[in-house]
Structure formats: C-alpha cells, structure tokens
Amino acid sequence: MKHLINHIVIVGGRAAGPAAAAKARRENPGAKITMIEAGRYISTGTCEIPYLISGEVSSPGDLVFFTADDFKRHYDVDVLTDTSVTGIAPRQRLLQIESNGTKYEMGYDRLVLTTGAKSKIHPQFPPELKNVHYVKNIEDAEVLLGSEHLTGKSWLVVGASYAGLEFAESLAKKGKDVILIDKDELPGSGFDAEIRQLINEVLVKNGIEFVGKTPELKVFTDSGKVRKIKFDGRLKEIDGVIGSIGIEPETSLAKKAGLELGAKGGIKVDNRMRTSDQYIFAAGDCVELKDTVTGRHVYLPQAVVARDGGYVAGANAAGGNDFMYPVLRNTALRVFDRFATKTGKCAKTLDELRIPYKIVTATADALVHVMPGTHKVFGKLIIGNDGKILGAGFFGGPEVSGYCDIIALAIKAGLKATDLRHGHYNYTPTLSPFKNLIESLAIKAAGKSR
C-alpha cells in the first residue's frame, strides 16, 4: 500500500505535527511529505512559555527546536510556514491553501491534522484589548515580551488552573504585583480539594493575591486597554492582563471537512489515530483519546500525548500499522517551591460517571526528620471497589514526580492499592524517607479494605 501513498500532508507544525512528519518519513522513505504551519515557527515548546517571563528560559528562540530548513534537511519534509489551510475537500483529497494573500490548492494521499488547541476567551477580557494577552504559543509570547506595558507593576491573571498559576508565579518572580482571579473558590482547578487549599497557602505566602468566585468583577477600559478592575468594592489599577481560562481543540478545519467530533469537542479518532475519513488522521491537542481508567474518551491536551499520537498518526498515514495507547492524565505543576500532581481520575469525574471509589489520604516526611531539607508531603489515593488504583494527587517537593509516576505505572499495570505495600522503596537519609508516602497510603488502603 505504501507505494500508493505519494504525498502525505500534515497540517500543523508545533508538537504532534513534527512527530507525525518524522515518523512518516521513517515509515515511508519514498513519499513526498509536506508540513504546513500557519504561524512563523515549527517544532516549538509550549509548556515552557510561562518561564520566559520569569527569565528561567532566556528567549523564545530557545523554545524553537527545529527551523523549517533544519527540519527539511533532517527529515526531507517540505515545510511551509506562515501558510494557512482554509479548507479541505475530502472527496477530491484537496486542500485549499492561503499564503501571503495567494490562494492555491494542494492534493494529498493522506492527511494528518495536528491543528492543536486555542485559548478560551473570557468575555470581559477579549484579546482585542492591547494589554490583554492569551499566551498560547511562541508568537503570543513574543508579543507579550515585546510589549511596553510589561514594564508595568500591576498584573491580573484571569484563570488559576495550570498555566494561570505558572504565569502568576513567573510575573511575581519578575517583581510584579499579581492578582489571580478564578471562577472557583480555590486556585488549582483540576486538582483535589485538599491540594487546592495547599496551593492557595503557597500563593499567599509568596504574595500573590488570589480572588476566587468573582461574579461581580467590573473592568474599566480606556484607549483599548484594561485600566482598572473592581471587585468586592475594591478598585485596582491594572497594567496588564494574562488570560488563561483554558484551551479547547482547534477543529474548525475538521468541522468544515465534515469529520466526526467527539463528546468533548475533539476530533474523533480510532486507536490508529484515523478520523471518520479513512484518508485523514489526526493527533495532538485537537483530538479526543480513550482513557486508561474509564475506557471513555477524554480531552487530554498534553505534550507527551501529542508527540506519541503524532508518531502513530504519522506512521499510519505513511502506510504503517501502529497503535495509540489509552491515555492517562499524569500532570504536575510547580507553585514556587512546591509541586502539585494529579494522576488518573479525580473524585469529581468518578462521581459524574457513577464509578464507586474510596479515598485514603496520608502525610509523610520527604526525608527522616533529623535530615536537613525535609518537609511534609501530602498524598491522596483514589481506589475502586475492586481495590485497583483509579487516581492520586500529591503535594510536596520534587519527590512527588517519582510518586505520581509510580502511581501512573501502577494504574497502567492494573495494580491494586495494596500491591503498593512492601514496594521495596529505597531508604537513604539524604534522598528518601524511612517510610515513604506511597507505603503510608498503601498501609491505609489495606486497613480500610480489611
């Protein structure tokens, strides 16, 4: 079949796109491969963008891993940047393309859509306001970093989930006064309630004002800029705003092409990353994928998932036969010197799905108490009726990375909470505690099930 695939086109060049292109090239050395990107850059980092403000990452260029020329040289893939795909004619297998005012058509044998996601827009903070920034990609970051109001002292971050918290921290580290607002009562949407409380404590300690449940927020604009906000009777001057209330799959092209979407709004794909059109594949932040724990489709816009989905889509578009694994959320967030993690399912989702569960929580030492640098780590384990682990959340120092990865692997392997007991966790005074948090949670889980 590979010899019938003469031209593979990939629409979107950020995370899933380059992965798909690279894999397609490996799978099919003879095909022509074209990657089309609407923006200026391909192969970029996204998760690192907040740290451009704090200076932990020095320049946006550091987050561009391949230039178009390098990518062409390395993978023999034609790369078109600043080029938009405006329509798809699936029957004719034709793309409508626009670049620098010129419109043209391009045929394909197989198409891979890696169109990513776009920022949700808060109605009171439209991006048309000059000092309101939705910073989703490198180009957005360049605009923010080049804007003169970045010198202003007073910043508002709208939305206190992952990126919002990261931007708030970065602005604070840069010496800004930061107000962080969210529709929820606590920051850290997506994390467990106990962890959201702990996140809030860290924010307070570090001088970030969190304002939850802001129904009566008033925004005063002047000359196309946000100047002041008013809430709880308080009036605050504002120099700049970062909007960060979430992202949603960018599916306008898929919709136009008549591709099926899923319940979560992402493009529907099978486990080969094939859409409802047999010649079109999709991957990255524009698709929905099957969840490991529930077997249902979820929207999980994560860089690693985008990369791996891109690999599968690219391989299969090129005539291969690769499978995508069911996904599992396993995310972490730094809040100043602490880290919060979220793995698998949370109670809220399980309630919605009417999946029964029990919860155990524990607090443990990061190191034995006599060692310098120790601190407390909080953990929460969510366990199904059959004893299997459904999810977990941790809050502590960098050791939580290992803890949440242990849980992720345990969920993938179908282990029970009690299987985590006597896990042979290392004990080293300078590195790890005598009884770690996973062991403590497993002991509690065993006690409850007896």
Add this chain to the structure above:
Amino acid sequence: MKHLINHIVIVGGRAAGPAAAAKARRENPGAKITMIEAGRYISTGTCEIPYLISGEVSSPGDLVFFTADDFKRHYDVDVLTDTSVTGIAPRQRLLQIESNGTKYEMGYDRLVLTTGAKSKIHPQFPPELKNVHYVKNIEDAEVLLGSEHLTGKSWLVVGASYAGLEFAESLAKKGKDVILIDKDELPGSGFDAEIRQLINEVLVKNGIEFVGKTPELKVFTDSGKVRKIKFDGRLKEIDGVIGSIGIEPETSLAKKAGLELGAKGGIKVDNRMRTSDQYIFAAGDCVELKDTVTGRHVYLPQAVVARDGGYVAGANAAGGNDFMYPVLRNTALRVFDRFATKTGKCAKTLDELRIPYKIVTATADALVHVMPGTHKVFGKLIIGNDGKILGAGFFGGPEVSGYCDIIALAIKAGLKATDLRHGHYNYTPTLSPFKNLIESLAIKAAGKSR
C-alpha cells in the same frame, strides 16, 4: 496459643528489636515483654551516622528515637540496656545474662534475636589502634566525635562502598584531606561498573583522593596510633582512620544456641521469621532472607528490611501469624551532589547464578534542556530472557529516587521492561523531562527484543 506465651524476650534493641517489641505488644496485650540491649541506647538510627561528622545531623542524640523509659511507657516493654545475653539454653528456654558484672538467668516462652551486624575488620587497621574507628553504632560515633584526633586534618577511609563513601564525603565537607582506599579498582562496590566510574569522577571533582587496588599498603604506627601510610612509593601522614570494609551478621549467640545458619552466614529463618528452633525467631541484620528475583537467600542488611522483619518476628513470637515478603535490594547513595542507585540484581550476581540476561543503558535529561538546573542521568536496565526486569542502576540527581522505586515496584509486580513504555510519566518543565530515562530504557529494551 497466645495465653501460653507469658514472656517474650527480644535480644537487641536497635532497629528490628524495637519493631518486634512494638508489634508483639500489639499482638499480645497480656504478655510480659523484655527487650535486652548490650549497648547504652535503644531505637537508634544507623544510616544517618556518617552525617554526624559533616554536621548535617547535629548530635548523636538526634538518632536515638526512644529512651528506655519512653519505650516502657509507650509499649509496656521492659528494657534492659548495658545488658548482655551471653548464652541461650534452647531446651530449657533460658537465657544467660550479664550486666554490670552480675550474671543471672532469664526464662522465655518466645525469643526474638535481633542481634544485628558487626563491622568487618581490616587486618592492617585493627580497632585497638586509638585513631582507628569502625563506626557502626551511636556509641562508636560518640567515641569518634569525642576523640581529639578528629581535629587532625589528614584522614584515611578504608573501604569505598556505601558507608565508606559517606564517611569520606562527610570528612571532606568538614574540611579534612581524605584518602579513600579500596581493594577494588573503582569506588562503589556493589554498583554497576559504569556507575562506579561516575562515582569516582565526582570524588575527584570534590578533592577526595581515591586509591584503588592497594596491595602493598604499609602502615606505620606509633604509641598505638596510625601515623603514616605508604603506597605507590608515597608516604602520607595520617591523623585518623575510618574502617568501613563491610559488615557481617552478628550470630555468635545463635551459633551457641545451635541455630541453623544460611550460606551467606546469616541466621536461617522461614517466611514467618522463625529460626530452626520453633520458639526462637530472628530479624534484622543478623538474618538471611529470600530474594524476590532469584528466590534464593540473600544477606540484605537494610533498615527497612530490619523493621519489617522485626514486625513479622514480633507478631509471630507473640502468637500471631504474619508473613515476611521476599526482599529486593533497592539502595541509594549520595556522593556530594549526585546520587547512585542499585535495584534488584546486578550482572555479577546473575553471572554467578548462571541466570541469562541482557543489558540496556541510556542517558537522558533530568529536565528539558532549556530549563535551568538540568543535568544528565545515566541508567542501566538488566532484563531476563523472558523480558522481565531483574535489576537497574541509576546515577544522577534526586530524581533517581523515583526511578529506582519505579523499577523496584515493576520487579515486584513481575513487569517486563517493555511494560515500562508509554508509562504515562509526567512531563513538567520545572520538574520532569519530556522523555524520561525509564521511557528511554524501555524503548531500547523494546528495540532489542524485536
């Protein structure tokens, strides 16, 4: 049966002993329980002792977790310190005891031996020399810390495995000039060859002189002290010596009682921690235990294993029915700002047991390369012919604690190396890399097995 157990005696009060006593009390609230300790202290930390020299742990008292009085109050266990058990008459169930020159006998219904381990002695550095220290317990540490030659600048550490490396580091941090010698060519006995090389590089960088393979070492003593050593034609003045060439099970009492010992020299126990005498149990650094990977008995003197074995021995001595899990080595070592780990079996042991295996190695980033504070992490995975993980070693920053715990759990769960792929490891710029070392090793393992 419990009502027939009126007196439980535990010989040894450091790690396994207090665990056994506490568990015996919980299992059998009515019995009289006596814990006998030859030294001054009970319930002490051992792994932390090297950090008394560097000052990371401020005083030996910090490593005494319970006084005899506190233990009595808390667990209703009679504690005899500075009291030696000099013999056992198993048929009569009698102990010969000596304390302050007084000899007497004590009956028991059940006995738990938690006699621990003792330092191996290097023939050229006998502990009779006043400035030669074998620092195995708190009392040894007190002697060292109180000794006037600790003010001397030039120190020799004999033996470069775990404790030797820790003592060398601690002395160096205290401003001493340290020579570290070992019979092997590289420091870090027990670690994989690649990791031993990396340990050596860190020692060199931090000004510790490692001298391997020292066959013609000459030791010059004067007035009962080591004054100089000579090797490779070089003469070095020495103010103090720490001997650290390993430990061995303390079984003299068990031998006198006629208890069976295993091939590794430890007391033989079944999975209920019962010795060859039905009324005598044993736990801690004096026993051998069954290994998870090979099913054979190993000597694994580790604090966590001592604690858990103590729990089982104590529960069963008190009339309960608890099981000890097969053990798995999972150890780590700090070498200045780096950490080395060792999990499961190493190639050398597998060769000796004629168990076939293959090895994959990889080097990965601790964080994505644009983030500050990243570094390289080395990993090695040892895989059986059936694809199952047999062992692993890591060398890097504190993230190796999570990595080695993941491997330990994977070995316990009987996972294959390829099961570690798509493990849903978290990716967070400030915490964890885009592709972590475990994933890299799993990809290599998959490639090799295809």
